[in-house]
Amino acid sequence: MESFQYDLPARPCVALPVRAELWGVVSSGNLEVLVETGPPPDQCRFQVETSAHGFSEVWQAVLEDFVTRHAVGGLSFSIHDAGATPAVVSLRLEQAMQSLKAP
Amino acid sequence: MNRIPGKSYREATARQRVAGLLDADSFAEWVxxxxxxTSPHLAALGLPCSFDDGVVVGQGRVEEAVVTIIAQEGQFNGGAVGEVHGAKIRGALQRAVRERPTAVVFCIDSGGVRLHEANAGLLAISEIMRALLAVQGAGIPVWALVGGSCGAFGGMxxxxxxxxAVVMSEEGRLGLSGPExxxxxxGVEEFDARDxxxxxxxxxxKIRRTLGEATVLVEDRLSAFRAALESLRHSCPVALPRTLDALQAVQDQLTARATRESDLRDGQALWDRLGLGADAAWMDTAQFNRRLQELA
Structure with missing residues (x-):
């Protein structure tokens, strides 16, 4: 297992605070992402635990791309990954964004 | 967590099943x-954990009636029961005894014990069994739904x-030892697990329904499983009595069946004997149910 955390500057999310919501499943080539209210509104936090070692640069690129596309400041994304490809990571993050609701 | 009409039960995740089975927005999750x-055992082994340890438990409504719901996630480690996973199920069942819902809906999708957790997993299964009997002892029925890719094997x-009651789809599987x-x-001559x-x-x-082990056979749709829950409210409103006489009667039936059907190798042999037809395996669910009904 490899763990890392990224705090990236982000535009504030308009839906804060949000109800904790889980998307995806930890199975081969897939991942789960838990979205919660977290850091200050100008920051977005990603906590990643992945079974695939040595891909932190790819993760950073995918997450930076996500942050530029969405206003996710004030949100925390906790990820348990079992070897998902970058496309699947992006898909799950998009699904999680669509499901955001007030608590 | 969208409710998609016609959506496959088998393809759905545990959370999608919960959303599709219950009245809209009625689910409140526990833990x-x-x-x-998460599982301390998987973490110690350096394996990926899941935030819910592969099982969703909570309370919701079916046609306004309060139910406890338990849904195993077959995609996470084959729905296998670990220590935390099992404790969540046991806790939900014990809470049901206190809170007295109309029923417990148990979406089983599991190969049995999570082997990584060894004795803790075995213990969890026996705790689940004891808690389930306590729920029934309180008069509350427990309805199993079996239609996931992992079926219901081993302790589950x-x-x-x-x-x-056991609601199954044709795609669901139920057994003790799994094919592998x-x-x-x-040996492969006894059973070829790749067949x-x-x-x-x-x-x-289909074979479980024929043997009476499944109470209802439904199509592989979330809405069909939901409809089965609605009809169980009327057909199975209280837990079955577990008197010694009732258990002995079931034991006698099973013994008689084992003798009567000891030469049958599989479902087709039984369907042939019953006169269900050579095409029983290919019939759609409605046709199969109709033929069974006609022969009953």
Whole structure:
């Protein structure tokens, strides 16, 4: 297992605070992402635990791309990954964004 | 967590099943993912954990009636029961005894004990069985739904058969030892686990329905499982009595069946004997149910 955390500057999310919501499943080539209210509104936090070692640069690129596309400041994304490809990571993050609701 | 009409039960995740089975927006989860009740055993082995340890438990409504719901996630480690996973199920069942819902809905999708957690997993299964019997002892029925890709095997196969009703799809499977286990122990001549048709003729929903082990056979749609829950409210409103006489009667029936059907190798042999037709395996669910009804 490899763990890392990224705090990236982000535009504030308009839906804060949000109800904790889980998307995806930890199975081969897939991942789960838990979205919660977290850091200050100008920051977005990603906590990643992945079974695939040595891909932190790819993760950073995918997450930076996500942050530029969405206003996710004030949100925390906790990820348990079992070897998902970058496309699947992006898909799950998009699904999680669509499901955001007030608590 | 969208409700998609016509959506496959088998393809759905545990959370999608919960959303599709219950009245809209009626689900309240207990020990949800934000509580991070994850497996210490998987973490110690350096394996990926899940925020809900592969099971969703909570309360919701079916046609306004309050139910406790338990849904195993078959995609996470084969729905296998670990220590935390099992404790969540046991806790939900014990809470049901206190809070007295109309029923417990148990979406089983599991190969049995999570082998990584060894004795803790075995213990969890026996705790689930004891708690389930306590729920029934309180008069509350437990309805099992079996339609996931992992079926109900090992200890969870036994748990399924403890339930007051078992709703299955043709795609669902129910058994004690899984196909690979039988092949490994007894040899490929005894059971070829790669022969999918054989696996389903022996463990699938149609043969389980024929033997009476599944109470209802439904199509592989979330809405069909939901409809089965609605009709169980009327047909199975209280837990079955578990008197010594009732258990002895079931034991006698099973003994008679084992003798009567000891020469039958699989479902097709039984369907041939019953006169269900050579095409029983290919019939759609409605046609199969109709033929069974005609022969009953």
């Amino acid at each position: 949800g993912p934000a509580a991070r009740a 196969g036994i748990v399924a058969r403890l339930c007051d 286990v039988i092949e490994t122990v007894m 999918r048709a054989l696996v389903w003729r022996v463990t699938g929903g």
